Structure formats: C-alpha cells, structure tokens
Amino acid sequence: MIKAGIIGSTGYAGGELVRLLLQRDDVEILWYGSKSYIDQKYASIYQNMFEIVDDSCLDDNIEALAEKVDVIFTATPQGFLASLMKEDILSKTKVIDLSADYRIKDVDIYEAWYKMEHKTPQFINEAVYGLPEINREEIKKARLIANPGCYPTCSFLSIYPLVKEGLIDPSTIIIDAKSGTSGAGRGAKVDSLYCEVNENIKAYGVGVHRHTPEIEEQLSYAAGKPVTISFTPHLVPMNRGILITAYGTLAKTASYEEVKAAYDKYYKNEYFVRVLEKDVVPQTKWVEGSNFVDVNFKIDPRTNRIIMMGAMDNLVKGAAGQAVQNMNIMFGLPENKGLKLIPMFP
Structure with missing residues (x-):
C-alpha cells in the first residue's frame, strides 16, 4: 500500500489527483492539504466526493507530512515547494511537484520568467523532469520529480x-x-x-x-x-x-x-x-x-x-495523470496502473 499526501488538494489539479488515486486499492491518501480550507470537510469543497471522502483538509506542513507518507504531491503555486524543500524531507519520502519550481535547470531563467527568487536552487539539478516518454529511466531512480507543465x-x-x-x-x-x-x-x-x-x-x-x-x-x-x-x-x-x-x-x-x-x-x-x-x-x-x-x-x-x-x-496528462504516471514508475508499478481511463464522449 502506497501512502500518499497531497498539498494543494482543493485546486483543480489537486482535485484530479484525488479522483485518480481514490480509484486504486494500492494507494491510501492520508493527507488532504489545503491552506485555504483547513478543518473543512473535503467533500464540502468538492461535493462529488460526498460519502466517498470523509476526511477534513489539513494544513501545508510538509515536514509533518513527510513523516507519514511514501510520496507527496504538491499541486501548489510557483515558489511554494522551493521555499520549503529540505534534504530531510527527501530523505524520508518522494516528492512529485506539479509547479514549475524545479522544471527549469537554469535558475536565472526561472527567476526572470517567474519574477521570484528561487529559494532552494541546490535541488534543481537533482530534480528529474517528469516526462516519462523521454526520462523514464531517470524517473525510476528519482526522489524529486518536476512534473511538466500542460x-x-x-x-x-x-x-x-x-x-x-x-x-x-x-x-x-x-x-x-x-x-x-x-x-x-x-x-x-x-x-x-x-x-x-x-x-x-x-x-x-x-x-x-x-x-x-x-x-x-x-x-x-x-x-x-x-x-x-x-x-x-x-x-x-x-x-x-x-x-x-x-x-x-x-x-x-x-x-x-x-x-x-x-x-x-x-x-x-x-x-x-x-x-x-x-x-x-x-x-x-x-x-x-x-x-x-x-x-x-x-x-x-x-x-x-x-x-x-x-x-x-x-488536468490529466497535463497535470495529475502524468503525476500518477510518474508515481507508478518511481514505485516499480505498471506505468498505466490506475490510468486506463477511456476518454469521455460526448
């Protein structure tokens, strides 16, 4: 059983992560993080989760979360993870970041385009750009994944x-x-x-x-x-x-x-x-x-x-689905596990 935590679970990408992971019997979501909705029932924010998710939203304490789970998904604004990342976190759990904090290897380019200082550039080179079709072998060994943009x-x-x-x-x-x-x-x-x-x-x-x-x-x-x-x-x-x-x-x-x-x-x-x-x-x-x-x-x-x-x-291959695809690779699972989703029509 993979224990997972999501920080930013009430945004669209976070909500899609919840939808995808709840369909699996080998993943347990232990942490529905949301700074905006602390202590509110998750199902009160996404009513489609009524009688499916009973948990309430927790805060964004990533250090506490790292003690509890095998993988953390951060579906958060740019700069959030970079401001909090520490070696201690990566020594305890894997992290899949859906923001742009670790996608661009040149920190000067990141800071110029995103108009913010990168707080932890020491992790940029370690982060693997999580496009499985190109970087599959690197993803297998990674602790930190920079999930690509849509x-x-x-x-x-x-x-x-x-x-x-x-x-x-x-x-x-x-x-x-x-x-x-x-x-x-x-x-x-x-x-x-x-x-x-x-x-x-x-x-x-x-x-x-x-x-x-x-x-x-x-x-x-x-x-x-x-x-x-x-x-x-x-x-x-x-x-x-x-x-x-x-x-x-x-x-x-x-x-x-x-x-x-x-x-x-x-x-x-x-x-x-x-x-x-x-x-x-x-x-x-x-x-x-x-x-x-x-x-x-x-x-x-x-x-x-x-x-x-x-x-x-x-929201799927462009965000949450690709993040789950990366998780599958990191944990040695079939890459399409939980992702054999038939496109909806109409």
Whole structure:
C-alpha cells in the first residue's frame, strides 16, 4: 500500500489527483492539504466526493507530512515547494511537484520568467523532469520529480520526434496553443468568469508566457543545441483540453512515410501517445478525461513546412495523470496502473 499526501488538494489539479488515486486499492491518501480550507470537510469543497471522502483538509506542513507518507504531491503555486524543500524531507519520502519550481535547470531563467527568487536552487539539478516518454529511466531512480507543465507536455510530444531526427529546422518553430479554462486554476479571477470566457477566445501571455522557456529547454535537449520558439497560448470556452498546432520548416524534403516513421520510432511502444492515422486531426474531445495524447502531422509542400498537432486533457496528462504516471514508475508499478481511463464522449 502506497501512502500518499497531497498539498494543494482543493485546486483543480489537486482535485484530479484525488479522483485518480481514490480509484486504486494500492494507494491510501492520508493527507488532504489545503491552506485555504483547513478543518473543512473535503467533500464540502468538492461535493462529488460526498460519502466517498470523509476526511477534513489539513494544513501545508510538509515536514509533518513527510513523516507519514511514501510520496507527496504538491499541486501548489510557483515558489511554494522551493521555499520549503529540505534534504530531510527527501530523505524520508518522494516528492512529485506539479509547479514549475524545479522544471527549469537554469535558475536565472526561472527567476526572470517567474519574477521570484528561487529559494532552494541546490535541488534543481537533482530534480528529474517528469516526462516519462523521454526520462523514464531517470524517473525510476528519482526522489524529486518536476512534473511538466500542460502546454509543454502537449507541445513537446507533438514536436519531439521531428526535432530529434533533424527533420525540421528548430529555429523556425511556432506554436499556437489553446486551452480550456481549468488551466487557469480554481481561484477567483475576473478573466475566468463565465461572462468573460463564454462565446469568446483570446490570446494571452503573448511573447511572455512562462511555459516558453520550459518548452525551449526541452526542445534544446532534443536538438542538441539552443532552441528559441514563438509560443502563443489562447483561452477557449471549454472546461478541459489543450490543442497544439505547431509549425516548422522542413530541414530537407521528406515524405509522409519518412515523417510517420519518425513518430513511430519514438511512440510505437508508448501507451499514452497515440499517433493518429493519415489526415486525422487531433481533437480535445477524443482525449477528454484520459491520460492520452493524440498527435499527428501534415506536410505542406507548397511552403516546405510541416504542421504538427497534438491534443490532450490538461488536468490529466497535463497535470495529475502524468503525476500518477510518474508515481507508478518511481514505485516499480505498471506505468498505466490506475490510468486506463477511456476518454469521455460526448
């Protein structure tokens, strides 16, 4: 039995972690942490948990939690874990962090984009970027996982094979991304109000979105050289889902079969990455509520460019599902245990 604790359990990602972990008979949640709702019944905050969860919310005392559990999930704002992390915590338990605190290896870049001082940079190099399709072997041995961001996960998996195989010029990559409103979190914000979001679509974080350096860093590892991209996210009026449409110039003439072979080389044996059939475009509806990422591509010979596409659920593969996938790997369990979720439709 894996004993787990969640700090930030009342946000959307934390709530999704609870939903996923409660379905398992090999995991026990001992700590529903929430600084905003201490001593309140968890089911009073998420009524869908009525008569399922009887526990009340506890505080965010990560040191006390480390004494009780085998793994801690931190679904918290940027800077929270970095301000509290100690060697003593990691000596007692594993930590899977859903924030950006340990994703970016260059602390100066982190501080520049997130506008805050990193309090514990000594743990950055140890933290493993928790994208199982790329870093599976490192995850197996890790104490600290930096769970990837939602946009970076979908963007990277859509583009990675072509950058890795040198089929596109990485300096030409442009990423157009769209996300449902749950990606903005559960906090009350004017921009997330129903009347602001419904019947509307808008770009945000144009040229300055904080996921940009994360995507660039991971693509740079794949390319073997620094990569700079243009990344623009958009907010769309739906609850869940991310759709990526990325563009890049072909480094050489390539046929459909050559490009498809590149995707198959990296994803043929990946349970959660589905390379779609020719001319089938990814849709968020086909992955909703699941840990799958659907990817595909289209060659445009007229412009010598290729369009790379991906769709996934931002709360599952983009956050909680990927965190559980990482937990499975860390504890030597089947990677898809508890994650064989069939996408919901309609």
